[in-house]
Amino acid sequence: MSKVGTSIETASSILKNNGLVAIPTETVYGLAGNGLNPISVLKIFSAKKRPSFDPLIIHSSKDKIFNWVSYVPDKAQLLADKFWPGPLTLVLPKADIIPYETTSGLDTVGVRVPRHSLTLELLSQLDFPLAAPSANPFSYISPTTAQHVIDQLGNEVDYVLDGGSCNVGIESTIVGFEKGQPVIYRLGGLSIEEIESVIGKVELQINYSSNPKAPGMAKVHYAPQKPLVLVDDFSEAVDDAHTAYVLFNEQLEIDSNRQFFLSKSDNYFEAAAQLYALLRYLDISEFSKIVVKRLPDISLGTAINDRLLRAATKS
Ligand code: TXA
Ligand code: MG
Numbered sequence: 001m002s003k004v005g006t007s008i009e010t011a012s013s014i015l016k017n018n019g020l021v022a023i024p025t026e027t028v029y030g031l032a033g034n035g036l037n038p039i040s041v042l043k044i045f046s047a048k049k050r051p052s053f054d055p056l057i058i059h060s061s062k063d064k065i066f067n068w069v070s071y072v073p074d075k076a077q078l079l080a081d082k083f084w085p086g087p088l089t090l091v092l093p094k095a096d097i098i099p100y101e102t103t104s105g106l107d108t109v110g111v112r113v114p115r116h117s118l119t120l121e122l123l124s125q126l127d128f129p130l131a132a133p134s135a136n137p138f139s140y141i142s143p144t145t146a147q148h149v150i151d152q153l154g155n156e157v158d159y160v161l162d163g164g165s166c167n168v169g170i171e172s173t174i175v176g177f178e179k180g181q182p183v184i185y186r187l188g189g190l191s192i193e194e195i196e197s198v199i200g201k202v203e204l205q206i207n208y209s210s211n212p213k214a215p216g217m218a219k220v221h222y223a224p225q226k227p228l229v230l231v232d233d234f235s236e237a238v239d240d241a242h243t244a245y246v247l248f249n250e251q252l253e254i255d256s257n258r259q260f261f262l263s264k265s266d267n268y269f270e271a272a273a274q275l276y277a278l279l280r281y282l283d284i285s286e287f288s289k290i291v292v293k294r295l296p297d298i299s300l301g302t303a304i305n306d307r308l309l310r311a312a313t314k315s
Contacts, residue, residue, distance in 0.1 A: 004146050004160045008122050014158045015040075015126065020047060022135045022149040023059075023122065024163025025114035027087050027171050027189050028142040028276070029149050030059065030132030031157065035068075038101040041131050045101075047156035050138045055103045057089050057110030057172075058129035061120060065111050068129050070095050073177050075199040082198050085115035087168050087189030091176035102131050112172055118163045134171060141222055141283070141311070144169050144276045169273035170303055175202070187303035189272065206306065222276075223311040224283035228290045230312040237291045244287040246278060248295050258287070268299040275304060279311070 011021045015032065018040045023032045031047060033040030035058040045052055058068055062084055066072055069092040072080075076090050094109035103109050111129075114120070123130065134142040135149045135157070143149045146162040173188035175195065182202045184192065196202055231237050234245065234252060245252060245259050249266045252259055260278055262271035282290050292308055295301035 003154065003157070004150060004162050006118065006162055008118065008125065008161075010159055011122055011161045012125050015122075015130065018043075019158040020044060020156065022143075022146070022153070022157050022160040023114075023116075023119045023130065023132060024146070024161060024166065025059075025116050025119055025132075026085075026166055026168045027114070028144055028166055028169070029135040029146070029160075030114075030130070031135035031149075031153065032059070032130040032132040035059075035102050035129040035131030036097060036099065037128070038099045041099065041101040044131060044133065047153060048133060048136070048138050050133065052101075053104050054133075054138075055106055055110065056131040056133050057112055057174075058098070058102065058131050059112050059114055059119070059123060060126075060129040061123040062113050064123075064127075064129070065113050068095050068098055068109060068111055069093060073180060075182050076175075076177065078198055079175065079195065080113075083190055083194070084113040085120060086113070087115070087172040088112065088195075089172040089174045089186075089188075091174060091185065108176065110174060116163050118161055122161065139223060141224060141276050141279050142171060144273075148277075148280060165273070165277070167273055168269075169275055169277075170300070170307060173303070187306045189300070189303065191299050192302065193299065222307045224279050224290065226283055226288060226290055227313040228279070228292060228308070228311050230308050231291060231293055234291070234293055240289075242286075242288040244282050244285065244290050246282070246290060246292040248293065262295075262304075268295070268301050268304070271295065272300045272304055275307065 023030045033044050071093045089110045089112040091108050091110050136142050144166040146160045168189040171188045173190040174186035184204050
């Protein structure tokens, strides 16, 4: 059997037997297993070398997703109606059936309905949710193609469901509720502006410490192996012939072979969709350093800056 393909039947039969399948979503590829089965869940943690205290989110179809939680606040329902399927994860009190291993012992669970036709078809055939973190080794750049998954976790997965390139390209935005009020824990593919247009002002609790409350928001994350330097202005960077520049759209007066554009047409959605593939490409290129300029903090620029800050080399 080939490891990569588009067979929902193969994916579904592996998952029913507690194996691991990489699944395409609109954000990034997920490393999926049966979210109700501790054995599958422990395989996910081990494949990614993910610390056991970092909870997984679960994926299901829109008609089943709230079977896995015990309470849905009104504002969560509004967001679900508006943005699912889509790049939004809601953290809600978990249903009893969700095992300890999936949520790392928390009494809440992250739930999401991804917007990808192959994965939605797969989810419609399963009577259990899929626990799925991003399909990358812990702390490396998330995968946005089937090949990215094979490159790093090819030996760990039983099958990769190939759904092409992820069209959003950065992870879902995570929204939880504290004392009934919505809180954004992770910026992502759904902008703050879009969320606030539906439920009003939302508090941001984005964690940059190395021992955060929401464990997976660790400061070093999404990082290439090569040094990545994040600047407000390119004049801050020390230039040499081995440096690659990642630009949103502006052109620099240096060798064009060293300039890489996120979106020449000034489009934040295109920039997000390009980001991880470009960082992976530069990480295996001949360049020894990557310099990136912060994007304006609007639309998905805010979430892209969040990822770059975590990926950046600390000095
Ligand atoms: O777009 C996405 O969300 C992708 C695709 C595959 O759906 N998944 C993803 O999963 O990014 P992961 O595990 O790489 O990131 C999920 C984040 C982690 O930082 C984890 O700590 C946090 O969600 N998380 C999960 N459950 C949580 C909970 N109950 N409370 C707070 N944070 C939680
Ligand atoms: Mg991840």
